[in-house]
Every structure is written in structure tokens, then in C-alpha cells.
Amino acid sequence: MRAILSLLLIPLLASAAPDKPPREPRCLAVEPASLRTALAKPIPGARLTVLIPAREDDLGIVHLSKEEFAATGLSWDKFRRDAEAAAARHLRSLTPIIQKNEAGEPLYATLRSKSHLTASVFFCKEFHAQFQKPFGDQLVVLAPDRFTLYVFPRNFSGFQEFGQRIIEEYQKSTWPCSLEAFEVSSEGVRGIGSFDDGSDASPFSLDPPPAASSNPSPSPAPKPSTPPRVPKRSPKPSTPPDHSQK
Numbered sequence: 001m002r003a004i005l006s007l008l009l010i011p012l013l014a015s016a017a018p019d020k021p022p023r024e025p026r027c028l029a030v031e032p033a034s035l036r037t038a039l040a041k042p043i044p045g046a047r048l049t050v051l052i053p054a055r056e057d058d059l060g061i062v063h064l065s066k067e068e069f070a071a072t073g074l075s076w077d078k079f080r081r082d083a084e085a086a087a088a089r090h091l092r093s094l095t096p097i098i099q100k101n102e103a104g105e106p107l108y109a110t111l112r113s114k115s116h117l118t119a120s121v122f123f124c125k126e127f128h129a130q131f132q133k134p135f136g137d138q139l140v141v142l143a144p145d146r147f148t149l150y151v152f153p154r155n156f157s158g159f160q161e162f163g164q165r166i167i168e169e170y171q172k173s174t175w176p177c178s179l180e181a182f183e184v185s186s187e188g189v190r191g192i193g194s195f196d197d198g199s200d201a202s203p204f205s206l207d208p209p210p211a212a213s214s215n216p217s218p219s220p221a222p223k224p225s226t227p228p229r230v231p232k233r234s235p236k237p238s239t240p241p242d243h244s245q246k
Contacts, residue, residue, distance in 0.1 A: 023056040024083075026082040030119045031052050032177070039052055041076065043189065044190040053069055056116070090121055093115075094118070094121070097112075111151070114147065115147070117146075122151075122189065140181050140183060141184050147173075150162060159181065180193065
């Protein structure tokens with residue numbers, strides 16, 4: 001009788017176990033350009049950041065080799081469309097934290113999760129559509145590591161005050177992404193400037209906003225003379241740092 005009960009419990013326990021979401025076979029890795037992998041793709045306007053075709057695995061995401069990419073039978077454009085669809089699926093699982101001023105107006109949003117897919121979500125069209133309503137057509141995105149995104153309206157210069165935070169998050173992370181800022185608009189994604197190591201009084205060099213913007217152009221800062229340090233990769237799974245709002 002005990003054996004029979006044990007057999008009956010097995011399917012019940014199996015059905016109670018939560019289903020893990022399927023691993024995405026095609027996704028985008030937002031990476032420091034210093035990784036110099038064979039399949040790295042440039043981002044318009046960016047000097048320090050590239051996109052690398054990847055797939056999701058149990059430890060996060062892994063870059064595809066030339067052979068693995070060829071085995072997909074896809075062009076880069078088709079692979080990227082599939083990867084952007086994966087990013088859109090992940091975006092739907094994220095809950096933005098909106099920071100507001102005293103008047104209740106939204107200043108910026110923070111997206112965080114334990115998924116290595118988080119940094120890539122600003123490349124899908126759904127991301128622009130979601131944040132266009134509170135922040136306007138032109139957004140600025142900062143992605144210091146794979147688990148964190150900051151989103152600002154383009155005409156808000158306050159994002160430059162995040163320079164030291166971005167540098168620290170980038171340098172402390174096992175999986176850093178970028179020291180650059182990206183403009184996201186209906187035209188797509190492009191790099192607009194980068195934070196240096198904080199040694200300058202003005203730690204950010206920024207392309208001037210469009211003429212229609214009311215935001216004055218900041219004084220240009222010297223370009224960094226050397227690429228940022230990139231921590232060595234670890235094969236062990238990484239737990240993202242806790243940057244929750246206090």
C-alpha cells in the first residue's frame with residue numbers, strides 16, 4: 001500500500017512544480033567593445049559598446065560561436081529581429097520603478113531583474129512605445145550591467161549626475177555592459193556619449209540634443225584616453241547587486 005501511495009504522489013508533485021520559462025535560443029548581449037568577439041556588431045554612434053548574438057542558458061547568456069551562428073541559418077537582420085522579440089517578452093515581465101519630483105512629474109525609471117536579458121530590452125520597439133508616454137519620443141538609456149537599466153527623457157540633463165553611479169556599478173559587476181548613454185527614439189538606438197572614470201569635473205561627453213529641445217548643450221568633456229577596465233568573466237552564476245531604492 002505504501003508503494004502505491006508513493007507512486008500516486010509522484011505525478012502530483014510533478015504537477016505542483018513551477019514551470020520554468022523556456023530558454024531563449026536567440027538574444028542580444030550588450031557588451032563592452034573590448035571583448036572583441038568575432039561576431040560583435042556595432043551600435044550606431046557608440047564607441048565602447050557592441051551587440052553580440054547570444055543564447056540563454058542556465059547561467060545567463062552565452063555568446064554564439066561562428067559555427068553556432070552559421071548553424072542557425074539566419075542572417076544577422078533576421079537573428080536580431082528574433083532576439084528583439086525575445087527582449088520584448090522579457091520586457092513584459094519587468095515592473096519599472098518611476099522616480100517623480102515633488103510635483104508628481106516622472107523624472108526617470110529604473111528596470112531591474114535577475115535575468116541577463118534585462119540590458120537588451122531597450123532594443124525592442126515595445127520598449128520605446130512603453131516609455132514614450134511618460135518621457136516623450138526621445139529617451140536616454142543607461143545600462144551599466146546586464147541586470148539594470150535607467151531610462152530618462154532626452155531633454156532632462158539630470159541623467160549626467162548618474163555618472164559616478166554608472167561607473168561604480170559597471171566596475172563592480174561581474175557582467176558589465178556599458179559606460180555609454182544611448183538615445184532611443186522612433187528612429188532606433190544610437191550612442192550619444194560616454195562617462196569617463198570621474199577624474200574630470202564634467203564626467204560626460206554628450207552629443208547636443210536636437211534643436212527643438214529646450215535643454216542647453218553642456219560643455220564638451222575630453223574623451224577618455226583609454227578604454228574602461230573590464231572585469232574578468234567568471235563561469236560561475238552571478239547574483240546582481242541590490243540597488244533597491246531606500
